[in-house]
Amino acid sequence: MRWGTASADDRMVEIAGDPDGGELLEISMGPHHPSTHGVFRMNVQLEGERVMRLKPVFGYLHRNHEQIAEKVSYLASIPYTDRLDYLCSMTNNWAYALSVEKLAGIAVPERAEYVRVIVAELTRLQNHASLIGFLMQDMGASGTPLMYAFREREKILDLFEQLSGARMMCNYMRFGGVRVDPSADWLNGVRALTGAFPRFLNEFEKLLMENEILISRTQGVGVLSRELAVNAGITGPMLRASGVNYDVRKVDGYGIYERFQFRVPLGEHGDVYDRYMMRVLEMRESVKILEQALAGIPGGPVMDPKARLRGLRPKAGEAYGRIESPKGELGFFLISDGTTNPYRYRVRPPSLINLTVLEDMCLGRSVADIVVTLGSVDIVLGEVDR
Amino acid sequence: MLGEGIVKGLGETARNFFGSFVGKERLTTVQFPEERLIQPEATRVFPFLIYDTDDMEKGLRCVACKICEVECPPKCITIEKSTEKKPDYAGKPQFFPAKFDIDVSVCMSCQICVEVCPFEAIKMDTAFELSTDDRFGGLLWQKDRLAKPNAYYHTIHPTEAAAVDEELAEKKAKAEAKPAAPAANTGAAAVR
Amino acid sequence: MTQALDQIFVTFKHWAVFHSPAAFQPAVSVLLSIVPVLIIFPSLFAVTTILERKGLARIQNRYGPNRVGPFGLLQPLADGLKSLTKEDIVPRSADKLVHFAAPLLLVTTAFMEYAVLPVGRNMVLADMESGVLFFFAVSAAMELSIFMAGWSSRNKYSMLGAMRAVAQMISYEAPLILSSVAAVMAAGSLSTVTIVEKQAGYSGIWPHWYVLTPWGLGGFLLFMIAATAESNRSPFDLPEGESEIIAGYFTEYSGFKFALFFLGEYLGMFAISGLGITLFLGGWAAPFSFLTWIPSWIWFFGKLLALIAMFIWVRGTLPRLRMDQLMNFAWKFMLPMTLMVIFSAGLWRFLPQGVLRWVICAVPIAGLYVLLGRNLTSGQRLEKRTYGFAE
Numbered sequence: 001m002r003w004g005t006a007s008a009d010d011r012m013v014e015i016a017g018d019p020d021g022g023e024l025l026e027i028s029m030g031p032h033h034p035s036t037h038g039v040f041r042m043n044v045q046l047e048g049e050r051v052m053r054l055k056p057v058f059g060y061l062h063r064n065h066e067q068i069a070e071k072v073s074y075l076a077s078i079p080y081t082d083r084l085d086y087l088c089s090m091t092n093n094w095a096y097a098l099s100v101e102k103l104a105g106i107a108v109p110e111r112a113e114y115v116r117v118i119v120a121e122l123t124r125l126q127n128h129a130s131l132i133g134f135l136m137q138d139m140g141a142s143g144t145p146l147m148y149a150f151r152e153r154e155k156i157l158d159l160f161e162q163l164s165g166a167r168m169m170c171n172y173m174r175f176g177g178v179r180v181d182p183s184a185d186w187l188n189g190v191r192a193l194t195g196a197f198p199r200f201l202n203e204f205e206k207l208l209m210e211n212e213i214l215i216s217r218t219q220g221v222g223v224l225s226r227e228l229a230v231n232a233g234i235t236g237p238m239l240r241a242s243g244v245n246y247d248v249r250k251v252d253g254y255g256i257y258e259r260f261q262f263r264v265p266l267g268e269h270g271d272v273y274d275r276y277m278m279r280v281l282e283m284r285e286s287v288k289i290l291e292q293a294l295a296g297i298p299g300g301p302v303m304d305p306k307a308r309l310r311g312l313r314p315k316a317g318e319a320y321g322r323i324e325s326p327k328g329e330l331g332f333f334l335i336s337d338g339t340t341n342p343y344r345y346r347v348r349p350p351s352l353i354n355l356t357v358l359e360d361m362c363l364g365r366s367v368a369d370i371v372v373t374l375g376s377v378d379i380v381l382g383e384v385d386r
Numbered sequence: 387m388l389g390e391g392i393v394k395g396l397g398e399t400a401r402n403f404f405g406s407f408v409g410k411e412r413l414t415t416v417q418f419p420e421e422r423l424i425q426p427e428a429t430r431v432f433p434f435l436i437y438d439t440d441d442m443e444k445g446l447r448c449v450a451c452k453i454c455e456v457e458c459p460p461k462c463i464t465i466e467k468s469t470e471k472k473p474d475y476a477g478k479p480q481f482f483p484a485k486f487d488i489d490v491s492v493c494m495s496c497q498i499c500v501e502v503c504p505f506e507a508i509k510m511d512t513a514f515e516l517s518t519d520d521r522f523g524g525l526l527w528q529k530d531r532l533a534k535p536n537a538y539y540h541t542i543h544p545t546e547a548a549a550v551d552e553e554l555a556e557k558k559a560k561a562e563a564k565p566a567a568p569a570a571n572t573g574a575a576a577v578r
Numbered sequence: 579m580t581q582a583l584d585q586i587f588v589t590f591k592h593w594a595v596f597h598s599p600a601a602f603q604p605a606v607s608v609l610l611s612i613v614p615v616l617i618i619f620p621s622l623f624a625v626t627t628i629l630e631r632k633g634l635a636r637i638q639n640r641y642g643p644n645r646v647g648p649f650g651l652l653q654p655l656a657d658g659l660k661s662l663t664k665e666d667i668v669p670r671s672a673d674k675l676v677h678f679a680a681p682l683l684l685v686t687t688a689f690m691e692y693a694v695l696p697v698g699r700n701m702v703l704a705d706m707e708s709g710v711l712f713f714f715a716v717s718a719a720m721e722l723s724i725f726m727a728g729w730s731s732r733n734k735y736s737m738l739g740a741m742r743a744v745a746q747m748i749s750y751e752a753p754l755i756l757s758s759v760a761a762v763m764a765a766g767s768l769s770t771v772t773i774v775e776k777q778a779g780y781s782g783i784w785p786h787w788y789v790l791t792p793w794g795l796g797g798f799l800l801f802m803i804a805a806t807a808e809s810n811r812s813p814f815d816l817p818e819g820e821s822e823i824i825a826g827y828f829t830e831y832s833g834f835k836f837a838l839f840f841l842g843e844y845l846g847m848f849a850i851s852g853l854g855i856t857l858f859l860g861g862w863a864a865p866f867s868f869l870t871w872i873p874s875w876i877w878f879f880g881k882l883l884a885l886i887a888m889f890i891w892v893r894g895t896l897p898r899l900r901m902d903q904l905m906n907f908a909w910k911f912m913l914p915m916t917l918m919v920i921f922s923a924g925l926w927r928f929l930p931q932g933v934l935r936w937v938i939c940a941v942p943i944a945g946l947y948v949l950l951g952r953n954l955t956s957g958q959r960l961e962k963r964t965y966g967f968a969e
Contacts, residue, residue: 027734049901076459079496140898142812144399147638151414158426165430165510171496179501180428207398210391213813213897263967281967310457310502368816368900388951392896399637399895406636415640 024052029370031060037134038381042358042370049366054359058352061385069345074100074175074312077345082169084347085383088127090119090160091325093173098254099321099332100175104314109304112177113256114297118190119160119172120323121286121293125197126156127326128279128286129204135276135375136208139217145207152200159189175312177303187294194290201283209280218273222361222373225270232357236328236350237278238377242270248324260292272376313340327351327378347386351379427543430497430510432490435533442533444472447507449480454499454508462492463499478561486532490516491525506550512542584873587614588700611703615692622882623844624654630890637894657837664833669732672830676730681835683723684842690716691849694770698862698875702771709770710762713853714755717808720846721747724817727839731830739829742901743817747808749908754804756916757797760923761788761857770853774861783867787860792940793922796947798858800916802885805854807908809847812893816901851885852878911950918946 030041039060045053065084069077081096082089094116101108108116130153133146157167163182164170172179208214224234229242239246247264249257265281267274316338322331328350335344354377362370405412416423437445450467466485473479499508511534518524540547582589591610598606628651632642643650668677694709696702706712721744728740765773779786788794807814828839855861859881862874899907922939929935 025734072459073457075498076457079459079494079498082496136897140812140815141896142634142894144634144638144894147640148402151639154414162426162428165428165497166495169495171498203398207395207895211395211896212388212391213899215391216903217897217900265967310453366900366902388947388954395895396891399891402639403633403637403891406639412639413636413641417641 030057037374037379038384040379040381040384042374044367044370046367051362051365051367051370054362054370056355056358058355058381058384061381063386065386066345066347070341070343073310073340074314074342075310077342078173079169079171082171083382084349084386085325085327085330085351085380086168087130087380088123088326089168089170090123090172091323091330093170094120094255095321095323095325095330096332097173097175097321098323099319099334100312100314102321103317103319103334103336104175104312106176106307107304108177109301110256111181111298111300112302114293115178115182115302116173116255117257117260117293118290118297119163119170119178121290122156122159122190122193124286124326125283125290126153128283129153131279131326131375131378132204132208132276135272135372136214138371138375139214145204148200148204148207152197155193159186159193162186162189174303174309176307177301179303181302187297190290191294194287194294197287198284201280201287205280209277215273217368217372218271218276218376220269220271221365221369222272222376223270224357224361228357228360229270233353234328234357236324236326236354236378237275237282238328238354240264241267241274241278243268248322248329252322254321254323259296260289262286262289272372275376275378311340313338322348325350327380327383328354347383349383349386351377351381351383355379355384425512427545429512430495430500431514432493432495432511432516432527433488433499433508433532434511435486435508435529436506436536436539437533438536440535442530445535446482446533447505448483448486449505449507450483450486451504453502453504457498457502459496459498460492460494462489463487464489483529486529488527488532489525490527491521506554509539509543509546580871580873584699584875586873587698587875615689615703619689619692619845619848620841622848623841624658626844626848626886627657627840628653629886630893633887633890634894637891661834661837666833666835667830669830671732673730673732676726677830678835680723680727680730681831681838681842683726684720685838685845687716687719687723688842688845688849691846692852695849695852695856696771696774696861697878698873701862701875705771706769708768710758710768710773710853710857713770713849714751714758717846717850718751720842723842727828727831733830736829739817743810745901746810746814746817746904746908749905750804750807750814750912753800753908753912753916754808756913757800757804757919758853758857760793760797760916760919763920763923764788764794764927770856770861774856774863777860778863780867785860785863785865785867787858787863787865789858789860791926792936792943793919793926794858796915796922796943797919798854800912800919801854801858802851802888804908804912805847805850806889806892807904808850809843811847811889813896813898814904816898816904847889848882848886851882851889855881855885906954911954914950915943915946918943 024045024047026043026045028041028043031039033040039058041057041060043053043055043057044051063083065080068080072080078093078096081092084092100106129149130146133149136145137143160170161167163180163186164172224238224242226242226244229239230244234242235246235248243266245264245266248254250264262285265278265285267278314336316336318333318335320331320333322329324330329348330350331348333344333346333348334342337343358374358377361373365373402412407413436447438447439445450465452465452467455461455463455465464485464487465483468482468484471479472482495510497510500510536547536551539550591607594610595603595607628643631653632650635642643653646652646656668674691713693703694706694713724743724747725740728736728743731737761773762768765776767773777786777788784790789798806812810817828836831839855878862878864870864872864874864877922943925942926935926939929938
């Protein structure tokens with residue numbers, strides 16, 4: 001349909017040329033948009049309501065994270081990693097600490113490993129809960145599931161504040177352990193939360209899982225095939241929703257994950273509903289891991305008392321440390337040249353790599369599905385743009 | 387059957403609606419500023435300097451070693467060493483900062499300055515209602531604003547402050563036990 | 579006494595008309611009918627905005643607005659003041675006349691719909707022989723104003739929103755009207771006054787409301803779902819889908835015109851709920867025969883408030899449907915159901931009274947519901963899934 005002549009007033013309307021000779025409507029969704037999870041822009045070419053091409057444009061939040069890390073010491077990079085995926089600061093810290101420990105050959109005491117697992121699983125819980133809330137918000141459920149998810153998230157953030165002093169930018173892990181030893185009170189707080197969480201999950205599921213509108217809007221939408229997922233390097237719940245059994249916690253067994261019994265949920269269809277259910281099931285598995293960790297946590301120091309905090313100079317070499325963050329495989333590649341600053345510091349951002357298949361998932365579907373599909377990819381712009 | 391899930395969802399919402407009048411669990415809003423949340427002890431906002439006794443100049447613990455300035459990730463601390471020395475808690479003459487500035491608009495509350503300070507001189511404050519309309523000068527805090535007494539530290543972080551006081555007392559006791567030995571040595575050397 | 583209280587407004591009007599000079603009597607009579615409508619329903623709109631915000635807030639575990647006035651009850655005043663003092667921006671390339679006229683048309687037609695709603699015993703503005711027909715004719719004019727708004731703004735998003743809105747509203751007109759046909763058939767007249775009077779009797783303590791029959795229950799539910807779609811309320815609010823196309827057809831409106839759009843939308847919502855009450859819930863009739871001492875207009879507004887609460891409840895719970903799913907739902911589910919409801923209403927008329935009549939009329943509706951439900955969900959492979967785990 002022609003939109004009239006493109007004059008200087010109609011700058012938003014661009015009648016894009018289509019190689020087949022038709023005419024496509026090009027709209028730009030974002031960067032100021034209520035549903036793009038941050039400053040993210042998508043140039044979409046539509047024919048009627050169907051998507052013909054989709055080009056993601058990002059970089060609006062680029063903050064030179066990797067450049068900064070080359071100029072400051074290893075210790076000073078830890079607060080910057082908090083701000084990568086700003087919802088999951090604990091897991092970001094852990095991935096970085098893991099890489100540096102690999103690079104410098106530092107050992108971690110056992111109690112610290114347990115504490116790391118506990119805070120990482122708590123992070124996973126609050127990330128998945130808020131993600132499901134955001135997905136429902138994008139679908140127009142006027143914020144009700146979001147508020148319920150945030151009610152639980154507040155409890156977890158309160159726990160983080162009691163432990164590390166800040167709710168989101170925790171700056172908690174150090175090379176060779178964690179910064180603060182959790183008190184018995186704090187562990188009891190986590191026990192109480194773990195006991196109450198399944199009840200919240202049941203309520204949440206009752207609100208959402210069998211809702212016909214949710215089902216009809218998410219099943220069959222944004223399908224990602226197995227081959228494409230593996231070829232594109234997708235990781236995390238998106239990969240498992242397409243049926244590939246790959247969870248870094250099981251594959252690498254970093255930390256002490258081999259000691260815990262938990263299952264990895266797998267989906268079949270690879271659509272939005274599967275991804276959403278992956279996260280719900282993963283939350284239940286996280287609760288199981290938390291219970292086991294809380295039961296088995298030993299006493300002892302959380303950091304080597306002889307370890308020096310400042311002036312870490314790892315020997316020249318390189319290391320790649322990766323963990324299963326709530327979004328996917330988060331990895332840090334470090335090259336050291338023997339000085340206090342790294343020579344090269346590279347982040348493998350799961351959100352960015354998962355975003356590369358957005359066009360393939362959205363082709364041929366309607367505009368309303370773009371928003372839902374983007375929500376299910378689970379991006380955080382701090383990680384995409386760094 | 388069609389509609390079953392919707393009805394269940396409606397039931398869940400109704401439960402939350404009526405529950406919000408009954409219990410605090412389903413109405414979690416804290417009406418700031420009339421009600422306030424109790425901040426946990428570990429809360430950290432921006433740093434401040436500690437001075438013992440009541441005299442800010444004489445009791446300031448900071449010896450201008452500049453470790454925090456070097457380790458600060460966004461480099462928000464600026465220190466200028468003084469040219470004279472003054473005695474510290476153990477009586478030993480130390481430099482002190484003539485200028486100690488923290489640019490609060492840059493500080494990211496990471497607490498690394500607190501961790502690396504060997505003299506327990508800089509700690510994290512918990513005050514957060516800090517709005518100002520002076521965008522440049524008002525956010526560059528200088529020594530007079532940053533220095534606060536040890537008693538204040540006890541009110542905001544009681545357990546931490548108690549532990550720090552204990553540690554400092556230990557160090558002081560050890561430092562006071564030591565001069566007895568070298569004085570004996572120098573006396574013996576002079577005699578010889 | 580209760581009779582006097584029930585007819586208090588009618589007696590006041592007669593007294594006022596009687597005591598005014600003969601030349602002005604028609605004018606006074608007309609004014610005294612219209613002015614209350616112009617005052618009451620916008621006040622109800624103001625109350626509904628605050629009720630909706632507080633209701634949604636309580637569903638979401640938070641307080642609503644509670645700073646302006648006690649419990650936030652003066653919030654609508656603040657909102658009104660705000661929208662009055664905002665700058666009225668008209669896009670440079672917009673069609674100015676149509677842009678100006680769209681909210682006016684909306685509000686005017688919304689008010690016209692109240693002419694045929696019997697608010698209490700003997701309290702209807704215009705006792706027309708074809709009241710229901712008039713109502714539907716005027717509500718179709720409301721759709722025109724929405725399209726005018728979207729078209730005149732010369733903005734891609736508004737255009738998209740307006741087209742979606744018009745397609746949605748036209749699709750849902752069919753089930754809306756057909757479900758009301760059942761009530762009209764049972765009453766035997768298009769006049770709203772007659773329909774309510776037919777439901778105002780009691781057998782024992784039970785009222786004769788149409789909603790208490792199987793076809794009435796089905797018809798009422800279908801009517802309310804179609805009413806939600808007609809008023810662009812969640813879950814059918816894709817035309818104003820905030821998270822996708824910003825604000826749809828009223829993206830380019832600011833200030834008072836925006837407020838007028840909201841007013842028009844809410845007034846339409848009240849009017850169509852009012853019609854639903856008139857057709858199925860017995861209008862101003864009391865639910866039980868021992869409650870007839872409460873005045874009739876209190877019952878009408880009570881039922882209206884209950885329906886508004888239902889709207890708010892549904893809005894707080896459900897996500898919105900996509901466009902093609904909306905249309906599917908209207909044409910493939912609601913339309914056949916309404917036809918079955920009409921059939922069932924006809925059966926009801928000719929069967930003798932008793933439990934058998936209830937069962938015979940309920941079975942076709944329930945059967946078709948199950949059949950269509952299965953068809954709707956299976957067509958797109960919507961199913962309950964199970965998930966495997968790896969160790």
